[in-house]
Amino acid sequence: MEKFKFAIKRYKNDQLRVINDKADREEEFELAKIKNEANNKNEDVFKRMEDNIKVAEKIFKSRKTNECRMSEMKVRFDMVEKIEEDAKAKLKIQKADLPTYRALLKQLIKQGLIKLLEEDVEIRCLREDEALVREVMGGCEREFNEECEVKTKIVVSTQNYLVAADLGGVTLTSLKGRIVCDNTLRARLSYCLQLLLPEIRELLFHDSDLYLAQRKKEKKEADLQRRRAVAENQKH
Template sequence: MALSDADVQKQIKHMMAFIEQEANEKAEEIDAKAEEEFNIEKGRLVQTQRVKIMEFYEKKEKQIEQHKKIQMSNLLNQSRLKVLKARDDMIVDLLNEARQRLGDISQDPARYSALLEGLILQGFYQLLEPKVTVRCRQQDVEMVQAAIDKDIIVYKDTVKSNIVVRIDQNRFLASDICGGVEVYNDNGKIKVANTLESRLDLMAQQMMPEVRKSLFGPNPNRKFLD
């Protein structure tokens, strides 16, 4: 029996409703899958970016920490250098004050005369030459000659050898020298510098560790005391 037009239209509508329902379900399935894939990809991208951001800031933090350490090290070194500079300046001032006081020694004739005798005799012993020349300040010639006369006797008695000594009358020590003498061998190639300034410099070198310890205390970085 043939279907009427109404039945055909009804079946067509039924088929269209079924197709539309299938299409909607398929679309919903596609949307759900797309949403799921979107969320997965979004999560992956967010996690990737989070890791990158964390790595970036960790790197920045390490750089900042390293920079702080370098700055602290530089500041510490600068501070140490300033302390060392201040200490060196204090030592220089101390030595300058000592040099200024050297002139007082020659102002005391008895003390200066005894000092000259010791300085000249030491020059004799260091050279051990039969002929020596003594150079002094022009104003000290008389006092130096008196010291030489005494020292010759002591030298001959100790060394059991003669010595001829002359004072250089052509070249005197500079006027700014505080005192003392220079003793030369006969040809002038060997010199014993026994001016007050040279003796002070020698004593300063020898006693510098003790001076620094007295002024600034023991050196904490020094491991050996010998």
């Protein structure tokens, strides 16, 4: 009987030890699992933080780059605008030279007549220039009629004068204002500036990063168009 009790007790103890060992292993496994998940979670958190920092750095760098470009573009715009204002001031001074301005008005009127090629033409000018315009328009009309098949008649508008911002020059209209040739000094100056803008930029901003990048882009586009044209010619 004692041996039987001892065997039962030992079996019981063995089972308890097995259960305890299994419980310890399961506990260690769960602890390791929890720790691993925590580590992975921390790694994910740190990875997201690192990615967010990189994105923020890129955004900051891009914003600063754009700010620099906008600042440089504003400087360029202001400098070109300053050139335009200086040119306007010089035009006002040159207008005071009446022989030179008279010859210029004659050229502007004749050019407008050639562009319009109409029989009835109305001229608008500054009120202060009306006498000078009347002085030269007769010769312009006569020379135009001698050189062209169209015979034109010029009148000066006394109801609708140019404004001071036009600087001077003339506007020629026909067909009750439906056809207009703007030969004011303001319009001619704007046209000249547009033609000379590439040279002005080259002169003022030839060492600018933004200008160099723009020139590189323009050259790349021109090369691409040239290659496309060559490819089209080869097809035909």
